[in-house]
Amino acid sequence: MDDAHEGPVLEVTDLETNFKTPAGLVRAVDGVSLSLERGKTIGIVGESGSGKSVLSRSIMGLLPSGNVVRKGSVRYQGQEIGELTPNQLRDFWGPEMAMIFQDPMTSLNPVMKIGNQITESIRYHLDQSKSESRETALALLQSVRIPEPTKRLNEYPHQLSGGMRQRVCIAVALACGPRLLIADEPTTALDVTVQSQILDLLQGQQEARFMAMILVTHDLGVVAGRTDEIAVMYAGQIVERAPTKVLFSKMKMPYTEALLKSIPKIENPSHTRLLAISGRPPSLVSPPSGCRFEPRCLYAQDRCREEMPPLMLAETPGHEYRCWFPVGTPEGKAALEKNLREKETPVGVDTSALVNG
Amino acid sequence: MAGSGKAHLRDGSLLRVEDLVVEFPAGPGRKVHAVSGISLDVVEGETLGLVGESGCGKSTTGKAIMQMPRPTSGTVAFEGEALTSLKGEALRQTRPTMQMIFQDPISSLNPRRKVGDIIGEPLRVWGRGDADEREKKVREVLEAVGIDPDAAMPRRPHQFSGGQCQRISIARALMLDPRVIICDEPVSALDVSVQAQILNLLEDMKARYGLTLIFIAHDLAVVKNVSDRVAVMYLGKVCEVGPPDTLYEEPAHHYTAALLSAIPVPDPEAERLDAGGIGGELPSPLDPPSGCRFRTRCPEAQERCAAEEPLMREVGVNHFVACHFPRIGGTAPPDASVPVTVSQH
Numbered sequence: 194m195d196d197a198h199e200g201p202v203l204e205v206t207d208l209e210t211n212f213k214t215p216a217g218l219v220r221a222v223d224g225v226s227l228s229l230e231r232g233k234t235i236g237i238v239g240e241s242g243s244g245k246s247v248l249s250r251s252i253m254g255l256l257p258s259g260n261v262v263r264k265g266s267v268r269y270q271g272q273e274i275g276e277l278t279p280n281q282l283r284d285f286w287g288p289e290m291a292m293i294f295q296d297p298m299t300s301l302n303p304v305m306k307i308g309n310q311i312t313e314s315i316r317y318h319l320d321q322s323k324s325e326s327r328e329t330a331l332a333l334l335q336s337v338r339i340p341e342p343t344k345r346l347n348e349y350p351h352q353l354s355g356g357m358r359q360r361v362c363i364a365v366a367l368a369c370g371p372r373l374l375i376a377d378e379p380t381t382a383l384d385v386t387v388q389s390q391i392l393d394l395l396q397g398q399q400e401a402r403f404m405a406m407i408l409v410t411h412d413l414g415v416v417a418g419r420t421d422e423i424a425v426m427y428a429g430q431i432v433e434r435a436p437t438k439v440l441f442s443k444m445k446m447p448y449t450e451a452l453l454k455s456i457p458k459i460e461n462p463s464h465t466r467l468l469a470i471s472g473r474p475p476s477l478v479s480p481p482s483g484c485r486f487e488p489r490c491l492y493a494q495d496r497c498r499e500e501m502p503p504l505m506l507a508e509t510p511g512h513e514y515r516c517w518f519p520v521g522t523p524e525g526k527a528a529l530e531k532n533l534r535e536k537e538t539p540v541g542v543d544t545s546a547l548v549n550g
Numbered sequence: 551m552a553g554s555g556k557a558h559l560r561d562g563s564l565l566r567v568e569d570l571v572v573e574f575p576a577g578p579g580r581k582v583h584a585v586s587g588i589s590l591d592v593v594e595g596e597t598l599g600l601v602g603e604s605g606c607g608k609s610t611t612g613k614a615i616m617q618m619p620r621p622t623s624g625t626v627a628f629e630g631e632a633l634t635s636l637k638g639e640a641l642r643q644t645r646p647t648m649q650m651i652f653q654d655p656i657s658s659l660n661p662r663r664k665v666g667d668i669i670g671e672p673l674r675v676w677g678r679g680d681a682d683e684r685e686k687k688v689r690e691v692l693e694a695v696g697i698d699p700d701a702a703m704p705r706r707p708h709q710f711s712g713g714q715c716q717r718i719s720i721a722r723a724l725m726l727d728p729r730v731i732i733c734d735e736p737v738s739a740l741d742v743s744v745q746a747q748i749l750n751l752l753e754d755m756k757a758r759y760g761l762t763l764i765f766i767a768h769d770l771a772v773v774k775n776v777s778d779r780v781a782v783m784y785l786g787k788v789c790e791v792g793p794p795d796t797l798y799e800e801p802a803h804h805y806t807a808a809l810l811s812a813i814p815v816p817d818p819e820a821e822r823l824d825a826g827g828i829g830g831e832l833p834s835p836l837d838p839p840s841g842c843r844f845r846t847r848c849p850e851a852q853e854r855c856a857a858e859e860p861l862m863r864e865v866g867v868n869h870f871v872a873c874h875f876p877r878i879g880g881t882a883p884p885d886a887s888v889p890v891t892v893s894q895h
């Protein structure tokens with residue numbers, strides 16, 4: 194790839210990824226745009242089924258063939274991913290883009306020794322000899338801080354703990370020095386202690402290698418301290434995007450606020466009543482034609498059901514949101530107060546918990 | 551018997567677990583030391599939170615309390631009656647008093663049966679009421695957990711979301727009017743939004759049905775939210791017990807402190823505590839370290855920690871720790887087998 198490429202490493206524009214299913218067209222990613230510079234990390238947050246993994250796989254060009262309908266553009270260093278042949282894609286994965294998954298076992302081969310799993314890709318892409326690639330693999334295992342790396346090269350995945358396996362996956366992903374690393378819930382299956390080790394490791398490698406990184410998670414805590422920017426997804430759309438600090442201090446989207454409020458906070462006394470979000474995300478086959486969060490939103494007004502809010506720009510550069518009655522604005526306050534007075538939203542979401550909370 | 555001590559046990563508790571040991575065979579001459587001499591109690595109406603890393607023995611403890619399967623040794627007493635010495639029909643008769651709900655709500659419900667039948671089954675098995683009374687109870691409990699009985703009863707579990715299935719599991723656990731419910735990671739598989747719904751529901755059900763709960767989870771914030779008392783487990787042992795607000799504010803055990811410092815805080819301005827929280831790997835339960843099991847990862851470990859197992863002692867109001875050199879409360883007296891007297895407040 195062209196090292197002299199200027200501008201963002203990744204540019205996604207109006208990306209749609211739909212699946213044809215017997216129940217109808219599933220709109221898993223519906224008009225997503227984002228861009229990412231070298232050396233930056235973007236966090237993608239959202240509930241289960243909001244389209245985070247499908248978005249990640251669409252960027253990687255890793256979608257199942259057959260029932261997928263794709264529209265829009267994904268450009269990596271200016272190159273349209275959708276135009277690459279399967280062979281070109283194979284050359285891409287590793288040196289250009291790499292991905293880490295939630296379950297390390299899905300990307301490791303259970304019957305192949307750790308060492309060979311790492312050297313396989315180094316030898317294919319970097320044209321190193323057998324002994325050179327073994328040295329590289331050893332150095333990689335050291336860099337992801339695997340104890341006794343020489344011994345581990347000859348072990349199989351099942352001989353390692355979950356945290357160690359995820360370290361191996363990171364080593365495999367980093368083996369060919371990618372410029373873009375996509376980590377899809379890399380720590381969701383791990384304990385908090387291991388989680389913080391792995392996140393520190395990823396962050397360290399991202400900084401040392403000046404990679405662009407996409408960190409996918411459903412945990413706002415995970416992205417808070419480790420990203421430059423956050424995109425919140427809901428039902429296939431980005432509903433708010435902002436520099437990380439701005440998102441937390443000036444959030445505009447009632448959904449982002451609701452997500453944050455529903456998490457039990459370690460500093461709160463025990464038995465603090467949680468502000469749950471009622472109901473479930475909508476069907477992606479026939480989502481509401483207005484705002485997709487309207488059936489659950491405490492701010493909702495009639496207009497929200499009638500008209501889908503477009504992505505609007507907030508006062509801070511780089512901050513966008515989809516809402517007619519944003520948090521913290523006079524319209525938003527009026528909308529919420531009205532629903533609190535009437536004890537429910539126009540579609541009957543109970544707002545009384547907020548009054549007591 | 552090397553246990554971690556019982557200084558933290560109280561009089562008049564509803565459920566009392568003493569010196570509980572669970573071992574699993576693991577090939578010739580080897581065994582998994584899953585739970586190694588732990589003691590716990592729960593007072594009526596209380597929620598005991600059980601936290602610790604994966605593999606530390608939380609689920610094994612929960613199942614051993616249920617006598618499914620029976621522990622290798624130790625006693626579990628309910629209202630003073632030792633379940634561990636009951637057999638056959640006498641043990642069976644105690645089953646309805648304790649129920650358990652699990653992490654994976656969908657697979658814990660029989661996929662081939664209708665929700666109405668799944669929930670009504672415990673009543674049929676135990677011969678409670680006639681058909682009308684049973685249906686009335688099913689409807690009442692489904693409504694209590696926020697599920698519309700008319701819509702739900704004829705449907706099967708896979709037609710419900712994870713959160714709804716967890717509500718259904720809770721309803722099933724409530725059918726026989728249990729006194730104690732052991733919740734094993736009931737919200738770990740759910741989205742944060744749904745997690746909050748289920749945690750609120752558990753608090754409501756506890757109040758409405760006067761339940762006593764044991765709440766197992768690895769998420770410390772979740773455990774703090776629902777618990778009246780928290781026990782921290784590490785590699786088959788209990789290392790610290792206390793009221794959540796105190797224990798989280800001022801952890802006495804180095805392991806608890808490490809766990810707390812590893813939690814990601816949803817606030818970008820928050821100062822990241824000593825990143826990483828805890829180094830090293832969890833030792834194998836096949837061959838746990840001598841003395842204090844945490845010593846291979848503890849920043850404060852000394853020789854004594856390898857030689858002598860620390861016993862539970864009180865370091866604050868209702869706050870107990872098993873550590874020779876805790877973060878608060880001073881060094882343990884030389885011979886820890888001599889009980890320490892701490893003024894009762």
Ligand SMILES: Nc1ncnc2c1ncn2[C@@H]1O[C@H](COP(=O)(O)OP(=O)(O)OP(=O)(O)O)[C@@H](O)[C@H]1O
Nearest residue numbers: 212214219221240241242243244245246247248477
């Ligand atoms: N191959 C497929 N065929 C049909 N639908 C699919 C396919 N893959 C994904 N989907 C649907 O696309 C939607 C988005 O799924 P996706 O896996 O991206 O969600 P997610 O945000 O990653 O959720 P999670 O947090 O659970 O990983 C879901 O409704 C899912 O069922």
Ligand SMILES: Nc1ncnc2c1ncn2[C@@H]1O[C@H](COP(=O)(O)OP(=O)(O)OP(=O)(O)O)[C@@H](O)[C@H]1O
Nearest residue numbers: 574582584603604605606607608609610611768835
């Ligand atoms: N039936 C079994 N046979 C052999 N070993 C077992 C069995 N059940 C549990 N173990 C082992 O006992 C130890 C404790 O397991 P347990 O499931 O109680 O941990 P846990 O704290 O519930 O972990 P998690 O958070 O992952 O659910 C582990 O090392 C586990 O591998």
Ligand code: SF4
Nearest residue numbers: 484487490497516517
């Ligand atoms: S206020 Fe309206 S537009 Fe904004 S999130 Fe709520 S429902 Fe959507």
Ligand code: SF4
Nearest residue numbers: 842845848855873874
């Ligand atoms: S007893 Fe020793 S090793 Fe164990 S926690 Fe205390 S100081 Fe650390």
Ligand SMILES: [Mg+2]
Nearest residue numbers: 245246247377
């Ligand atoms: Mg996903």
Ligand SMILES: [Mg+2]
Nearest residue numbers: 608609610734
């Ligand atoms: Mg468990």
